Amino acid sequence: MPAGQPADLIEKLVSLCKQRGFVYPSSEIYGGLNAVYDFGPLGVRLRRNIRERWWRRMVDLRDDVEGIESAVLMNPRVWEASGHVQSFTDPLVDCTGRCRKRWREDHLGDERAARGKPRDAPGCPECDGALTPARQFNLMFKTFTGPLEEQAAQVWLRPETAQGMFVNFANVLNSSRQRIPFGIAQMGKGFRNEISPGNFIFRLREFELMEMEFFCKPGSDREWHEYWCAQRMKWHVDDMGVRSANLRLRAHEKEELSHYSTATSDIEYSFPFGWGELEGIADRTDYDLRTHMQHSGRDLSYFDPQSNERYVPYAIEPAVGVDRIFITLLVDAYHEEEVRGERRVVLRLHPDVAPVQVAVLPLSKKAELTEPARELEHDLRRHFATEYDETQSIGRRYRRQDEIGTPLAVTFDFDSINDRAVTIRDRDAMTQVRVPMDGLVAALRDQLERSRANASGRARGGGS
Numbered sequence: 001m002p003a004g005q006p007a008d009l010i011e012k013l014v015s016l017c018k019q020r021g022f023v024y025p026s027s028e029i030y031g032g033l034n035a036v037y038d039f040g041p042l043g044v045r046l047r048r049n050i051r052e053r054w055w056r057r058m059v060d061l062r063d064d065v066e067g068i069e070s071a072v073l074m075n076p077r078v079w080e081a082s083g084h085v086q087s088f089t090d091p092l093v094d095c096t097g098r099c100r101k102r103w104r105e106d107h108l109g110d111e112r113a114a115r116g117k118p119r120d121a122p123g124c125p126e127c128d129g130a131l132t133p134a135r136q137f138n139l140m141f142k143t144f145t146g147p148l149e150e151q152a153a154q155v156w157l158r159p160e161t162a163q164g165m166f167v168n169f170a171n172v173l174n175s176s177r178q179r180i181p182f183g184i185a186q187m188g189k190g191f192r193n194e195i196s197p198g199n200f201i202f203r204l205r206e207f208e209l210m211e212m213e214f215f216c217k218p219g220s221d222r223e224w225h226e227y228w229c230a231q232r233m234k235w236h237v238d239d240m241g242v243r244s245a246n247l248r249l250r251a252h253e254k255e256e257l258s259h260y261s262t263a264t265s266d267i268e269y270s271f272p273f274g275w276g277e278l279e280g281i282a283d284r285t286d287y288d289l290r291t292h293m294q295h296s297g298r299d300l301s302y303f304d305p306q307s308n309e310r311y312v313p314y315a316i317e318p319a320v321g322v323d324r325i326f327i328t329l330l331v332d333a334y335h336e337e338e339v340r341g342e343r344r345v346v347l348r349l350h351p352d353v354a355p356v357q358v359a360v361l362p363l364s365k366k367a368e369l370t371e372p373a374r375e376l377e378h379d380l381r382r383h384f385a386t387e388y389d390e391t392q393s394i395g396r397r398y399r400r401q402d403e404i405g406t407p408l409a410v411t412f413d414f415d416s417i418n419d420r421a422v423t424i425r426d427r428d429a430m431t432q433v434r435v436p437m438d439g440l441v442a443a444l445r446d447q448l449e450r451s452r453a454n455a456s457g458r459a460r461g462g463g464s
């Protein structure tokens with residue numbers, strides 16, 4: 001639990017997200033659908049920022065990574081070859097006592113601890129009832145292509161995007177000018193029929209992944225694994241503004257490792273419900289390429305022109321969920337404080353992820369202010385993520401902008417008509433400066449730059 005946060009933080013975030021338009025329960029008017037959510041106007045902006053920052057760092061700014069988009073539906077043989085049909089399972093146990101809840105056996109200890117009970121207590125974490133022996137439950141959703149629901153037409157909704165990269169390895173190698181080591185990245189929806197979803201958007205049944213397979217020479221994999229662990233940790237702190245004190249890197253124990261991995265480290269965040277995985281960085285070895293070679297009969301080995309060797313590359317995979325980052329950012333940025341006897345809620349989001357960077361607020365609803373303020377907001381759109389708001393009192397509008405994490409608000413008042421100057425209010429310091437409208441774009445750029453520096457300092461460990 002991040003220091004200084006309220007105990008009911010998740011409940012508070014659920015309500016803030018619904019009220020302000022970040023996250024709504026899916027198909028809510030019909031009672032919702034468990035572990036599926038929709039994203040509102042601000043949620044969409046935040047998600048786009050998360051995706052763009054990831055793509056920029058992982059693809060655009062690199063020479064050695066190419067992007068792809070593979071389809072959600074794939075030939076079902078992919079999932080037989082990858083081992084998912086056989087092994088993408090979780091051990092499920094049922095409570096036979098009072099509560100009849102269903103649990104993941106490997107989560108029982110955490111669930112008991114979250115309820116203040118000993119991790120190795122014998123019964124159900126909820127009601128102490130007896131548990132059934134564990135059964136393996138496959139997490140992949142089944143569906144059918146064509147009109148007949150028969151075995152031959154059965155396909156799966158992908159539980160990860162990774163296989164799209166493996167089956168396209170040769171296509172990308174042959175159509176780009178990449179040589180090993182290089183990576184293939186993509187983002188897109190994944191589906192898992194999770195046994196015990198929950199904690200708001202932490203564990204969903206439909207979610208969005210951002211994954212990269214970095215292909216390297218066998219033997220260099222450990223070094224690349226370490227490299228990517230460091231890179232990814234740095235991204236969460238520098239690009240997302242997550243406080244490093246709330247992050248840790250944890251290497252998996254042998255018995256935790258997936259069927260395809262020899263080493264995996266998780267970047268974990270200290271959520272209100274305990275440490276939880278934010279991102280996984282796995283050494284998948286040559287498992288996937290080899291198994292696709294065997295099942296497809298295609299040669300997916302690589303000829304290294306420098307050393308004249310042929311080998312099947314190893315893959316290092318950093319994999320992270322957009323929704324997981326989303327909840328992490330909200331938890332990490334949420335801040336409550338007393339200001340002049342009133343409670344102020346502020347999301348201290350990094351200015352590059354905040355859904356709105358600059359809000360434009362006319363002091364009153366009078367047309368002499370709203371018209372020029374609207375015009376100003378239109379001009380600023382070309383430079384920043386903006387929002388115009390003329391509803392309610394100025395105090396309430398500032399509060400709303402604080403709650404959605406807007407770093408800067410520009411107020412257009414009665415003096416502005418004559419002196420052609422406006423006030424910039426800073427979200428964190430709540431300071432106000434008056435600047436001429438002529439130089440407004442430059443002044444906002446400067447302030448955002450300062451706000452970036454503050455966010456970085458805070459993330460690296462300076463300030464709260």
Ligand code: ATP
Pocket residue numbers: 192194201202203204205207208209277278279280319320321322323324325
């Ligand atoms: P767990 O063991 O917790 O079920 P996992 O180790 O199988 O998860 P990965 O396959 O490593 O999860 O998934 C990679 C990343 O995708 C995770 O770090 C997380 O950010 C995201 N993710 C995985 N499952 C979900 C989910 N059900 N809902 C939202 N995000 C998810």
